Amino acid sequence: MDVxxxxxxxGLKLSAKLILIIVPxxxxxxxxxxxxxxxxxxxxxxxxxRGVGLTRDAAIPLFTGIFLGIxxxxxxxxxxxxxxxxxxxxLFLMGLxxxxxxxxxxxxxxxxxxxxxxxxxxGVRLGLAVVLTGLMARVWKPA
Amino acid sequence: MNDPGTSAAAEESIPxxxxxxxxxxxxxxxxxxxxxxVSVPLYxxxxxxxxxxxxxLLGKVFAPVMGIFGLPGEAAFAFVAAFLLNMYAxxxxxxxxxxxxxxxxxxxxxxxxxxxxxxxxxxxxxxxxRGGVLTLCRLVVACGAxxxxxxxxxxxxxxxxxxxxxxxxS
Numbered sequence: 001m002d003v004x005x006x007x008x009x010x011g012l013k014l015s016a017k018l019i020l021i022i023v024p025x026x027x028x029x030x031x032x033x034x035x036x037x038x039x040x041x042x043x044x045x046x047x048x049x050r051g052v053g054l055t056r057d058a059a060i061p062l063f064t065g066i067f068l069g070i071x072x073x074x075x076x077x078x079x080x081x082x083x084x085x086x087x088x089x090x091l092f093l094m095g096l097x098x099x100x101x102x103x104x105x106x107x108x109x110x111x112x113x114x115x116x117x118x119x120x121x122x123g124v125r126l127g128l129a130v131v132l133t134g135l136m137a138r139v140w141k142p143a
Numbered sequence: 144m145n146d147p148g149t150s151a152a153a154e155e156s157i158p159x160x161x162x163x164x165x166x167x168x169x170x171x172x173x174x175x176x177x178x179x180x181v182s183v184p185l186y187x188x189x190x191x192x193x194x195x196x197x198x199x200l201l202g203k204v205f206a207p208v209m210g211i212f213g214l215p216g217e218a219a220f221a222f223v224a225a226f227l228l229n230m231y232a233x234x235x236x237x238x239x240x241x242x243x244x245x246x247x248x249x250x251x252x253x254x255x256x257x258x259x260x261x262x263x264x265x266x267x268x269x270x271x272x273r274g275g276v277l278t279l280c281r282l283v284v285a286c287g288a289x290x291x292x293x294x295x296x297x298x299x300x301x302x303x304x305x306x307x308x309x310x311x312x313s
Contacts, residue, residue: 003191003251007239014238018182018231019175026174027167034157059293070259074266093275095267100256102287107230111251114234115244121251123290128256128284 051139053093057084071102101129148166190241212289225254257285
């Protein structure tokens with residue numbers, strides 16, 4: 001009985017920790033994501049995106065996925081991908097990048113809370129995403 | 144279409160700040176419910192299972208596979224939770240296992256790449272690209288990332304101990 005009670009308490013404490021991170025993070029993101037700064041950021045990231053075979057059309061779904069995650073950002077990712085009529089090659093490259101590197105802020109923070117090394121997780125994921133997508137873009141040439 | 148990057152955002156009407164805060168809080172609230180619903184039962188289940196021989200047995204079976212990534216066999220249970228459910232479920236399994244900082248980092252990295260495969264595979268395939276291929280990519284990338292981190296961590300550790308020895312001599 002003692003074990004049950006203490007584990008219940010442990011589970012609730014863990015949930016509380018995670019919630020304390022997630023709620024402010026999601027709220028902050030909702031408030032900030034419409035700022036004009038992020039619209040103009042397109043110019044800065046364009047050369048970087050070209051390096052991994054992507055054009056500006058993929059910027060919004062890509063960055064939504066990187067910061068928000070695939071499930072939460074699904075609405076935006078699907079809508080923009082269809083509106084823009086992104087070619088299959090670009091959709092695949094974007095998918096590959098996001099598969100490796102998505103929802104980074106939330107994922108990293110919740111593992112830091114339980115004792116993980118944040119920079120190590122972030123660094124390896126971002127590095128691998130850039131290398132893999134860049135390689136794939138060179139293997140699969142644009143039509 | 145001289146500026147395609149911004150026109151897509153402009154098509155979305157911009158809500159005012161109170162609405163945005165409300166949207167964010169509502170999303171946070173639903174996520175919180177999801178976290179409690181999944182994490183608390185799993186945390187309790189793993190803590191109770193630790194008292195039985197089951198978890199140890201499961202650990203022994205998966206020890207060879209998990210060992211490749213520097214993880215104990217019991218971590219396999221956390222990977223199942225991550226693949227089928229989400230990161231919160233995985234964390235609820237990891238915490239009662241009392242892993243080392245490296246092992247927690249390793250789990251965070253590998254599960255960060257490959258989690259919630261069922262739901263996210265669905266989303267990825269609706270964009271028109273093959274969801275199955277990308278899901279397979281995620282599993283392969285997760286394993287590659289795990290090997291890479293293990294190597295890097297080892298290098299970092301030996302570099303750190305080398306530096307302290309050097310500092311000790313000077």
